[in-house]
Amino acid sequence: MTSRLQFTPVESLEDLNRVNDAQKRAFRALADADPGLIGRRVQAYARRWEEALAHVEPGSQLLDIGCGRISQTIFDKITIGHQLDYHCMDIDQTTVAGVRDKLQAIGYNAENAMRSDNTVIPFPDGKFDFIFTSHCLEHSIDIVRTILECRRVLRSDGKLFLAVPLGFDDSAEHTLFLGPEEWLSLLSLCGFRVISYTVGFKYVEVGDLVVVAVRDGSSVDETGAQRLASRFGKADGTFARATDRVFTFPPGAIVNSNATIMRGIGSVCQISIELPPRALVIGRNDWAGMVLIEDGASGLALDAYSSVPYLCGVDLVGFAPNFRVKIIGCNTMACDQQIAIAGILF
Amino acid sequence: MPDERDMDQSKTFGDISSLDELNRVNDAQKATFAALLAAEGDALSERRQSAYLIRWLEGLAHVGYDTTLLDIGGGWPVGRVWATVILAHRTNYHLLDIDGAIIADARRRLPEYGLPAGNANIGINTVLPYEANMFDVVFSSHCLEHSPNLPQTLSEIFRVLKPNGKLVFAVPFGFDDSDEHLICLDVDNWIAATEMAGFDVLNYHLGKTYVMAGWDPFVLAQRKSEQPDTQALRALTSRYTKAGRTFVAPGSSLFQYSGNIVESGSHRVLNGAGSAVIVTPPRPVDGVLFLRHNFSGVVEITAGQQSQLCDLYSHIPYVQLVATADAASEVKVRVIGRSRGSEQAVLHGVLLAPSA
Numbered sequence: 001m002t003s004r005l006q007f008t009p010v011e012s013l014e015d016l017n018r019v020n021d022a023q024k025r026a027f028r029a030l031a032d033a034d035p036g037l038i039g040r041r042v043q044a045y046a047r048r049w050e051e052a053l054a055h056v057e058p059g060s061q062l063l064d065i066g067c068g069r070i071s072q073t074i075f076d077k078i079t080i081g082h083q084l085d086y087h088c089m090d091i092d093q094t095t096v097a098g099v100r101d102k103l104q105a106i107g108y109n110a111e112n113a114m115r116s117d118n119t120v121i122p123f124p125d126g127k128f129d130f131i132f133t134s135h136c137l138e139h140s141i142d143i144v145r146t147i148l149e150c151r152r153v154l155r156s157d158g159k160l161f162l163a164v165p166l167g168f169d170d171s172a173e174h175t176l177f178l179g180p181e182e183w184l185s186l187l188s189l190c191g192f193r194v195i196s197y198t199v200g201f202k203y204v205e206v207g208d209l210v211v212v213a214v215r216d217g218s219s220v221d222e223t224g225a226q227r228l229a230s231r232f233g234k235a236d237g238t239f240a241r242a243t244d245r246v247f248t249f250p251p252g253a254i255v256n257s258n259a260t261i262m263r264g265i266g267s268v269c270q271i272s273i274e275l276p277p278r279a280l281v282i283g284r285n286d287w288a289g290m291v292l293i294e295d296g297a298s299g300l301a302l303d304a305y306s307s308v309p310y311l312c313g314v315d316l317v318g319f320a321p322n323f324r325v326k327i328i329g330c331n332t333m334a335c336d337q338q339i340a341i342a343g344i345l346f
Numbered sequence: 347m348p349d350e351r352d353m354d355q356s357k358t359f360g361d362i363s364s365l366d367e368l369n370r371v372n373d374a375q376k377a378t379f380a381a382l383l384a385a386e387g388d389a390l391s392e393r394r395q396s397a398y399l400i401r402w403l404e405g406l407a408h409v410g411y412d413t414t415l416l417d418i419g420g421g422w423p424v425g426r427v428w429a430t431v432i433l434a435h436r437t438n439y440h441l442l443d444i445d446g447a448i449i450a451d452a453r454r455r456l457p458e459y460g461l462p463a464g465n466a467n468i469g470i471n472t473v474l475p476y477e478a479n480m481f482d483v484v485f486s487s488h489c490l491e492h493s494p495n496l497p498q499t500l501s502e503i504f505r506v507l508k509p510n511g512k513l514v515f516a517v518p519f520g521f522d523d524s525d526e527h528l529i530c531l532d533v534d535n536w537i538a539a540t541e542m543a544g545f546d547v548l549n550y551h552l553g554k555t556y557v558m559a560g561w562d563p564f565v566l567a568q569r570k571s572e573q574p575d576t577q578a579l580r581a582l583t584s585r586y587t588k589a590g591r592t593f594v595a596p597g598s599s600l601f602q603y604s605g606n607i608v609e610s611g612s613h614r615v616l617n618g619a620g621s622a623v624i625v626t627p628p629r630p631v632d633g634v635l636f637l638r639h640n641f642s643g644v645v646e647i648t649a650g651q652q653s654q655l656c657d658l659y660s661h662i663p664y665v666q667l668v669a670t671a672d673a674a675s676e677v678k679v680r681v682i683g684r685s686r687g688s689e690q691a692v693l694h695g696v697l698l699a700p701s702a
Contacts, residue, residue, distance in 0.1 A: 047407060047408065050406075050407030050408075051404060051407045053403070053407075054400050054403030054404045054406075054407060055400060055555075180661075181661055181686060184661055185661075195553055195554050195555050196551055196552065196553030196554070196555050197551060197552055197553070198549065198550065198551035198552070200549075210551065212553070212555070290644070290655050290657065292683065299683055300683070300684065300685065301643070301644040301655075301657070301682060301683035301684060301685055302657070302685045303644070303655075303656075303657035303685065307534060307537060328655060329654070329655040330655070331654070331655065331656060331657070332654060332669070332671075333534055333538070
């Protein structure tokens with residue numbers, strides 16, 4: 001594994017299809033190695049729909065963004081079981097054609113399924129009572145536009161149910177590395193009121209964030225939203241892993257496959273990069289302690305403890321290229337005073 | 347050291363040791379709700395019932411059909427909830443509540459849903475009148491926090507559930523000054539308590555779908571086969587109970603502030619790194635209370651020889667009890683920095699040990 005990655009911007013439908021195809025190939029390889037994987041995914045996805053449907057009145061107009069190859073069982077539950085007027089969109093043409101066949105078979109309008117990327121929702125203002133979207137929004141080429149499009153097509157008091165992965169990974173198809181707090185803030189800035197959220201699941205393999213938000217009269221701060229999204233975007237960034245020469249760890253630090261761990265109060269990691277930092281990527285988990293990140297002029301204290309493990313991008317915009325990370329303690333729930341550093345984005 | 351006469355702006359919480367006392371404090375809460383209902387009318391009742399139905403559907407998404415289920419503290423029967431739970435999900439529904447009138451009504455109506463009247467029983471959540479391994483599911487919304495003995499309540503739930511049975515519950519979290527909520531666990535503590543009681547927490551979400559209750563965690567857990575760690579659970583709950591303890595508000599003369607301090611209602615905001623407060627009460631401090639929100643920063647709390655760091659940033663505003671480990675006569679809180687919020691802490695008060 002090389003110690004550096006360069007992220008290129010994903011700005012068009014072609015770019016999006018290119019990075020997503022890479023992800024789909026990787027998933028197929030995983031599924032070949034683990035025959036039970038697809039079955040478990042389908043089961044978890046069905047459960048997710050059950051949770052969402054708790055919030056939908058029968059007879060509602062529903063939009064599924066990034067529907068994928070929806071199974072017949074789930075499709076029947078939504079349409080026949082819950083009497084919902086199902087609409088959907090996906091960027092993949094064959095996926096859309098498949099859903100159109102399903103729609104026609106039960107006498108629904110084939111045009112309920114449309115091909116589009118999620119920054120353009122090809123339906124009129126205020127049409128929907130409910131939007132369901134699972135692991136699609138994070139693929140947006142302009143997340144603020146996508147969320148505002150959701151707002152536009154939802155009626156007043158309509159609900160948005162979304163599931164997205166948490167934090168940072170080094171893939172090209174996830175152009176953002178928003179953590180739970182940032183996703184919730186972004187939704188508020190885009191005129192949604194969050195009424196429920198879940199951080200992490202044990203019943204699917206990958207911990208993620210699930211949110212139910214209401215499109216109410218809340219005001220929209222598009223500038224603020226764009227500022228937040230750009231601080232948590234990878235485009236044009238260089239990611240140096242913790243094994244890169246820019247990191248100087250104390251003796252005894254443990255090198256893992258995706259992070260380097262240092263332990264104990266007072267331990268210091270020095271970081272010197274060529275350009276100003278954008279985000280420090282650390283592992284949040286229930287072994288993690290509290291750290292102070294300082295460059296001589298400014299400082300940030302951070303509790304890395306989390307009951308759900310994920311890689312978190314800590315916003316360091318405004319920090320100098322030379323700074324240090326020092327362990328200063330831990331909270332009473334944490335198992336250890338340690339910090340796992342995965343790398344730095346600059 | 348100041349004596350008890352200096353304890354202005356304080357309130358001492360009682361203990362609850364009988365069904366009668368539990369009914370008394372809960373009746374006070376119910377009277378408050380009845381007054382609201384009289385003022386707002388059917389619209390409030392309608393919103394509550396819709397919210398309650400959503401809660402049930404969220405729970406049923408994880409437990410499915412054809413189960414034997416116990417609802418602890420279910421309250422008055424709601425027709426559309428029963429239609430969904432009992433008829434649509436074919437649930438063998440059992441109900442336990444401390445209120446005799448509720449149980450009488452439930453017994454009258456259960457046969458209409460094809461279930462025996464005996465499926466409804468009067469009881470407190472520390473003693474479940476059922477055989478071991480009887481239920482596939484225990485559901486409980488806003489009842490466990492009323493337990494006068496949470497370890498016993500959770501151990502009773504463990505007993506009546508089958509191995510791998512599901513526990514689905516919602517509770518308020520954090521500190522409030524009511525008499526009916528004697529436990530003030532925060533979300534992480536509730537999760538830890540559930541695991542110590544012999545359950546695997548599979549999932550939880552935080553929501554405010556339940557009208558008027560503010561944010562609450564809704565937890566999905568699965569009963570493990572091995573016996574629970576009751577000792578750890580008792581230690582945790584005894585640190586986070588209000589019973590017998592005294593709350594003192596930050597305007598009291600027991601608090602000595604330094605740095606940039608702003609009064610905000612009954613709260614005191616410690617602004618900027620270095621701002622601090624020293625509390626020297628006549629009895630040991632068992633915990634410090636903060637109003638956490640998304641402007642809050644990081645504080646250092648020193649009690650006797652022990653010092654702990656606490657990041658008070660929270661997306662959801664609520665009052666957290668930070669238990670202090672060492673029974674110290676002097677406690678110091680100092681703002682040391684910020685994470686996502688700003689360099690400030692909102693002090694809500696302290697909780698003192700019971701008088702000897």
